[in-house]
Amino acid sequence: xxxxxxxxxxxxxxxxxxxxxxxxxxxxxxxxxxxxxxxxxxxxxxxxxxxxxxxxxxxxxxxxxxxxxxxxxxxxxxxxxxxxxxxxxxxxxxxxxxxxxxxxxxxxxxxxxxxxxxxxxxxxxxxxxxxxxxxxxxxxxxxxxxxxxxxxxxxxxxxxxxxxxxxxxxxxxxxxxxxxxxxxxxxxxxxxxxxxxxxxxxxxxxxxxxxx
Ligand SMILES: O=C[C@H](O)[C@H](O)[C@H](O)COP(=O)(O)O
Numbered sequence: 001x002x003x004x005x006x007x008x009x010x011x012x013x014x015x016x017x018x019x020x021x022x023x024x025x026x027x028x029x030x031x032x033x034x035x036x037x038x039x040x041x042x043x044x045x046x047x048x049x050x051x052x053x054x055x056x057x058x059x060x061x062x063x064x065x066x067x068x069x070x071x072x073x074x075x076x077x078x079x080x081x082x083x084x085x086x087x088x089x090x091x092x093x094x095x096x097x098x099x100x101x102x103x104x105x106x107x108x109x110x111x112x113x114x115x116x117x118x119x120x121x122x123x124x125x126x127x128x129x130x131x132x133x134x135x136x137x138x139x140x141x142x143x144x145x146x147x148x149x150x151x152x153x154x155x156x157x158x159x160x161x162x163x164x165x166x167x168x169x170x171x172x173x174x175x176x177x178x179x180x181x182x183x184x185x186x187x188x189x190x191x192x193x194x195x196x197x198x199x200x201x202x203x204x205x206x207x208x209x210x211x212x
Contacts, residue, residue: 001028002055004088004095005042006063007035007081014062014098019045032058034088035081036154058092065097066188067112068197069105072097072211073171077116077188080142080153086186089193097197101207104199108171114161115178116142116188123183124150124158130181135174136165157185 005015021027023046030050033039042049063085067075074097076082089095105111119127128139142151142159150158168174175189197209 001060002030002032002050002058004058004061004063004092005031005033005038006061006085006088007038008064008079010064010098010100011038011062012041015041015045015047019047022047030055032061032088032091034061034063034085035079037079037081052088052091056091058088060094060096061089061092062096062098063089065099065103065190065194065197067103067105067108067110068097068099068194068199068209069108070209072194072197072209073108073192074190074194075108075112075115075188076190077118077159078112080116080118080151080159082116082188082190083118083153083155083157083186086190086193089190094196095190095194097194099197099199101199101201101205104197104207104209108168109164109166114163117160117162117178118153118155118157118185118187119160120183120185121150121158123181124160127160127181127183131160131162131178134177135162135168138163155185 031042031047065074066078131139139162172191195211199207
């Protein structure tokens with residue numbers, strides 16, 4: 001199986017379990033990373049590392065999410081990895097989301113208040129202005145906590161966080177319009193990409209949401 005490996009804190013649990021099964025059951029799995037973190041995760045768990053250069057068609061990708069609505073529209077990119085995550089997910093026949101129950105919502109904005117957008121550094125200020133002029137809300141350049149200056153993505157770009165207003169329903173159109181702005185590399189909006197989401201509860205319970 002060719003499997004995309006997502007980024008973030010939740011995917012770590014899935015990869016640990018996957019590595020256990022590969023060891024015990026001798027599963028043959030090639031893992032395609034979605035970030036530097038995912039690559040390290042694959043290597044440190046002794047899984048087989050692949051790339052889109054050699055395997056551009058994936059059976060499945062597993063990833064976390066910052067919020068999942070009832071249509072399985074996702075907000076991703078809390079860790080700034082949405083561009084590679086979306087590329088890998090777009091190459092996979094199936095996208096499976098693993099998250100804790102706080103990420104589960106009926107409509108976006110109930111849990112997570114912003115859409116991360118990866119941008120070419122030169123364009124960050126015009127993009128901050130265009131997004132808020134077109135759609136409202138506020139937007140800011142993501143700054144480092146330990147690093148002085150802006151966060152730089154794995155692709156060498158900046159991240160703009162758009163704190164969107166309430167009431168937006170047509171996320172597909174919003175996503176397309178933001179993507180058309182010169183300098184935008186990728187948004188953290190994943191529309192019609194995930195087929196299934198698993199949510200773990202604090203008591204060990206599991207709930208599942210399927211794309212309609
Ligand atoms: O950029 C980061 C990714 O999109 C993550 O998958 C997302 O932020 C969820 O991360 P976590 O599992 O840490 O909540």
